[in-house]
Amino acid sequence: MLFNSLDFAIFLPIVFILYWFVTNKNLKLQNFLIVAASYFFYGCWDWRFLSLIFFSTLVDYTIGLNLSTQENQTKRKLLLYTSIAVNLGFLGFFKYYNFFLDNFVNTFSFFGSSINAQGLNIILPVGISFYTFQTLSYTIDVYKRNLKPTKDFVAFTAFVSFFPQLVAGPIERASNLLPQFYTKRIFNKENALRGVRLILWGLVKKVVIADAIAPAVDDIFSNYQRYPSPILLLGAFLFSFQIYCDFSGYSMIARGVSKLFGFELMTNFKYPYFSRNIGEFWRRWHISLSTWFRDYLYIPLGGSRVSKLINVRNVFVIFLVSGFWHGANWTFIVWGGLHALLFIPSLLRKNNRKYTDDIRLNKYFLPSTGDTFRIFSTFVLVSFCWVFFRADSLNVAILILKKIIIFDSFSMSFLNPYDNQPLGSEFIYLVIFIFIEYLLATKIIKMYSKNRYKVIIIDAVLLLIITINVQIGSDLSFIYFQF
C-alpha cells in the first residue's frame, strides 16, 4: 500500500477513526490497533514477510528482557551478538546473498578457477533495511544500558512495525519512539494540522516533482549513449531532485501521518541542497541513517578521538557501509566511497563542522557570494556522486561522467531534451519548488500558519495541485522501497 494511493486514502481515515473514537480509552488497545493496522499495511505488499518482522520482533524483545536480567558480561555479549546475527543474517540473506555469490564466483574466475554456483531467486522484503536497523538500535541501547528494556510486547511490536515509517524510515531510535507507546496520546489539533500539511507537502514533492521528472531521468540514464553532454548533465541534476523529492517526500508523509496519531518522528531531511560543504550535506540528508551510523558504528570505532589516520579509516568505513546499506551493487559502494573522499579534506582541515548554522541572508534575502558558490559547488559534487547511485553499473556511471566532463557538444536539444516527452511544465514546477524550498530553508516563510483560513486555502490548493499532477499509469512507488 503506497502513501500516494487511493487504498491508503481509505485506510488512513479508517484507522484514524478507530484510533481516536473506538480505542482511545485504552492505551493497550490503541497500541494493538497500531500493530493490526501496521501488519495489514505491510501485508498488502506481501503477507509472507510478516513472519519475518514478527520473528525479528520476538527475538529482540526476548533478548532485550534477558539483557536486563543478565549480569554476566560474556553472556550479555552473546545475547547482543545473537540479535546482530539474526537481524543482519536476514538482511544478508535477502539483500546481499546473490551479490556475495556473484563476486565470489567472479573472483575465482579471475584467478582461473571456475565455480558453478547458481544465484537464488530472492524477493527483497520491502523495508527490511529500515526495520532491521531500528530493532538493532533497541538491542544495542539496552546492551549499553542506555535504555530500559520494555516488558510490553504489544508496545514493542508497535514500535517495530509502526506503519508510517515501517517501509522507508525515518529509522527511529527506541529511546525516542518506544516511550511514546507507553504514554497516553492526547489529540492535539495544531499538531494534527501540521501533520496534514506535512502529508500534503510530502505528496507534492513526490507527485509533482519526483514522479514528473522520473521519465526524463529514466530515459536519459537508459539511453546515455545517444545523448550529448548537456543532456547527461541535466539528467544528473534532475536525478538529484528526483531522489530528494521522492525520499524526503516519503519521510514528510511518514512524519505527518505519525502526528495524526500523536507521535513525533525525527526530521530526516533539512534542505540538504542548501549545504555549504559535504559535512553539512550529511547533517541534512537522511539524518536518521547518518546518525545511526555515527552512533552505532563511527563512535564505537573510535570516532574522531583517535589518530588522524584511524579517523580517516573510520570515515571511510561509515561511508562505504552506508553505500552498501543502500543496495547490493558496487555502484552504491563507490557512491559511498566518493562521499568519503569529498568529506575527508574538510575533516583534515577541521572545518567539517564549520556550517552548523542557518544560511545568513543580506537585505535582499540572498546569501553571500561565498555561500552561493559553496552551495552551488556542493550541489554539483553531490549530483556527480548521484550518477553512481543511479547508474545500472560502474561502467555506465563512468561512461556518463566521462561524457559530461569531455563536454562534446553544446546542443540546444536542452530545450527538448528527450524524444518522447519534452520537459515543459516539469521545469516550471521544479523552479517554483526550488524557490519555495529556498524560502523555507532560509526561514523567510514558515511551513505552518496559525491563520485558519490560510491553512484551509493552502491545503486545498496543495490537494488540487496533487490531483492534477498525478502521473497516471506510471510506476508510483518510492525509490527507497528497494533498499
Add this chain to the structure above:
Amino acid sequence: MKKFILYIFVTVFAYLFLLEITTRAFDLSGHTLTEFNLNNNKLLRPGAEGVKVQGGMREIASHYKINQQGFNSLKDYTTMDDDKISIAIIGDSYIQGLQVDVENSIGRILEAETLDKVEVHEYGIDGMNIVDFSSIFTQFIKKRYDYTFILATNNDIASKKSSAMGKGNKIPKFSIIREIYDRSTLIRYLNINHNLSVKLKKVFSFSENTGQQKKKINTMDINVQALEEFDTTCAFLYEKGKLDTSLMLPFNLPTIEVKPIHTPNNHGFDSHWNLNGRKNCALAIKNYIAKSNSKFK
C-alpha cells in the same frame, strides 16, 4: 477533535470547489460522449461532436464526431464511391480512435496514403469483442465492401458475450448518476484521469481482479461460431504478441501483423499508440491491398 474534523470537511469542500472551477476553466474534462440505442445496438449518439480530453493537464484533447450510424467518423456510411476500393475496419477503442482527432483516424490516414483510391469506413466501439465484430459484419458490412479488416486480440476472439451489439436496451433512459456525471466536470475529471470508479470497485472488492486478466487462450476457448461468420473478404489485423495467429488457421482467414514502423507516442495513462499507431495500422492495410489488388496499383 471537532475543530479538526470541521477543518477536514471545509478543506475537502474547498478542494472540490477549486477542482470544479479549475476543470471548467481549463476544460480539463472535455465533453461527455453519450451511449445511444440504435436498432437495439449500444452505439454513440448520432450527430454528437466535441473534444475528448484525457490526462491530468489535457495531454490528449481530440476532436470527435459521431456519424448517423453511431460511430466516430467524419463520414456517414450511407453512400459509397463505386470508383474506389471500399474498406471496412472493425475493432474496439483503437479503431474508435478517440485518442486522436477524428480527422486523423486510420481511415483518413489510409485514404491519404493511397491518394484517395480507397474509401474507408470505421466501425469501432470501445470494449467490443468478436461477438460484436461478427454482428457488425453481418448487419452492416457483408457483401457491401471489397475488404474488411478486423483488429483483434486473443481475449477478443475468446469472448462469448457481446458488449455493444444487441445491448441497446441496456442503456437506461434516465439515470440520476449519469446526470450528475455529465454535469460535474470534477467527477468526470477524477473518473477519466484517476479511474475513480474502477479504483473504488477494486478497493471495496478487496480483489486485484477488476482489470482485464491476461490468460492463455487455447483452441477450446475461441468463439468458433462468431469467427465462422467472416468470409473471404476479411482479414485480421494484430499487434505482435497480442493474437495467437495459429488459432486463426482453421478459419482460413488471413492475419496481418501491424508492424511498429512508427514508435508509439503513448502517454503513461494511455496505451493506444495514438497517431503513430494509426499510421502503422494504415500502412499494414495499404501493403496488404497493394499485394492483392491490381486496381489499387
